Amino acid sequence: MQLRKILGITVLLIVICVLTALASDSFLSSYNVENLIRRTALFGIISIGVAFVIVTGGIDLSVGSVICLVGCGLPWLLTVHHWSLPAALLAVAAVSVGLGLLHGLIITKLRVQPFIVTLCGLLLYRGIARGFTDDQTVGFGTEYKGFRELATGQIPLPFIHGFTLPAPCIFLVVVAVVAAIFLNCTIYGRYLLALGRSEQAARYSGINTERMTILAYVISSTLAGFGGVLFVLDVNSAQPVDFGNFYELYAIAAAVLGGCSLRGGEGTILGAIIGTALMQVLRNMINLTTKHHNMEFAIIGAVILIGVIADELMKRYATQRRAARALSAETKAP
């Protein structure tokens, strides 16, 4: 079922790539492809984080604001307060983990809905970032060139000329492999999937569902923070007003396109990455082949809606068929 879903969205991705390549010469230029891969890698990391929360049946709307807080906080600490690089990195890491912990604790211990908790986070963290920066753009200027290579760096590929692999790709691969092993091969990943389907049944089976839920929010916030660092290294400077704006929605949409169900218990890491790629290619296509840049959100919204409806219809069909098969198997059995 999940494999088929990934296959379906991969086919869709390829079709859109082919169509865009036919419509625009610049789509396959190495500059454009490198850029696409870089953006997919950056957004992929935060989508994976959000996927963990969605798997538990929750939602994290604070991702974009965590990115803003970290993305503005890091250059602010470095250039305004002249912290050392390790100290500043430690600080933003602690903030990212801490915010996830806070969300998780409020959601499980006080039983406030995830939507509300993370919506308040969305408002709060951007507000804080705008507060301490005085709404001024913060950036690295000409410093930290070496450090910025983590996001801007290019890795030449053997035997291929005129094309280099963007550095964030490495991070995406590492995060994705670790995340996939965690979700599919550890007991904790299985617990997350089980509690996403049925929190009660998981608890009655001896699973500490509160701790697992908290863990999911910590993973989401931590990866958002990591993404925030890479995003600001990539663009060099951040405006608190709109840095990371709507990124939580991109991440949620990518995870859902990639097969995560907002009802919980369903989702794959590979799906979230392909979903991210699809979103980025769609944006790219709109920019390259149409003059309606302003329609970007409308077109992306429509594509996601159609995708989710198609998925729901497929699922109903499969459930009916499966139920009929199970019934006939049971009546045949003695």
Add this chain to the structure above:
Amino acid sequence: MTDSPLLEARELTKSFPGVRALKGVNLTLQRGEVLAVIGENGAGKSTLMKILAGVQTPDAGEILIEGQATRIASVHEALSRGIALIHQELNLADNLDVAANIFLGREKFRFGLIDKARHREEARPLLAAVGLKVEPTVQVDTLSIGQQQLVEIAKALSVKARILIMDEPTSSLSSHESENLFQVIRDLRSRGVSIVYISHRLGEVCALADRVTVLRDGANAGDLSRSEITHGAMVKLMVGRDLSQFYPHESHAPGAVALEVEGLRTRAHPTHPLDFKVHSGEIVGVAGLIGAGRTELLETLFGVTPACGGVLRVAGKTVAPSSPLEAIAAGLALVPEDRKAQGVVLEMAVQDNLSLASLRRDQRHGLIDFRRAAEIGREMITNLKIKTPDGRQPVQFLSGGNQQKVVLGKWLALRPRILLLDEPTRGIDIGAKQEIYRLMEDLAAKGVAILFVSSEMEEILGMSDRALVMHEGRITGELGRSELTEESVMHLATGTQLSAA
């Protein structure tokens, strides 16, 4: 025309994913009679009633009202033909008053506003007809469950129902409230209303019914006329054989004390301390009415809700489980009451459900031991005879009985010392039921201590070495195998003294 029965159902069939609930059921109902429909859980009673009341539509078969073939596609259509269903769980808006509930959805208006005075006026004779002595302006949530049920009946009468279907109306009533309800039913019958009465309580059926229709496994098992209605005859038709053959119970010599409960106080009834023991190899039944605190007792033992006080000893060692995880570590397992919500993860595969509880024990530094998990899946599917195409099938597509075996298998993989079962055979068919009884027997023979809650008298009588009876949060009595009778259990369960009988 007048010769034809008031209501007739012919060859009704209905399937749900994974279950054939009805396989060609017939039913006739005459004017002014009380027809009892009985059968074990999963026999198809509720499905049949829902079809008659328009809640569900049948896959095949027909319904005749006064000899006319009729399609009942919705609750609204059923009501317009005079058929009203009173659910086991009451459907009242308890924040509104009695009159508003009676006329809910059929409000009378005056100048475009609800005419409350007229509601009150018209509610009075209806309340008198059901013997409910409260003002129509009383808010429903201040009434007792028994009174609320009478409001439901008054509501049915307000639409001029000729056929009243009552699904286990006494399941949460006290004995006094039940008596009152029976009087109302007899009054209604004398006024020409026909009543379909569903109950597990055979004593009530003997006292009330003009005729009995017995269902078994989604089909008709037989009818009994007034003179044939006896306890033994009903049981025989319900289970399809004599009771003694149906329950595979053998008494075992109990071993050492496995579970010792001293002064345990649950959150639901913190003022009533509970004391009892269960020996290894012993099957102890917990009887009582709904709301007696039986589920709360099991959930407290299993750490779902922490205890307010008291001591719990497992094999002599004091434990205080504050979560299921700790209870499991102490050797307890719980097959919960709500199978679909608490017992299994419905959309997850059979094998993943079976290994869910034992993953932690079998882990390798946090990684799942996939080989061991698959082994457990295969072992349990074979040993418990779980009918599934393969281990990857999501549990939701299995029948209730097979789902329950998955829950049991999940725990058996951990080899628990004490098995707690909450309504272990609710809503499963008769074949699976017997398999679950056999399993309980096998486990007891292997020295597992079993404590099971059941609302089915037959099950308590048939399976217990000893029974605890609860009433409103207290253990009102303990009955040994030789003292176990339907009467002795009911007296303790309803809180009436044995001597008063």
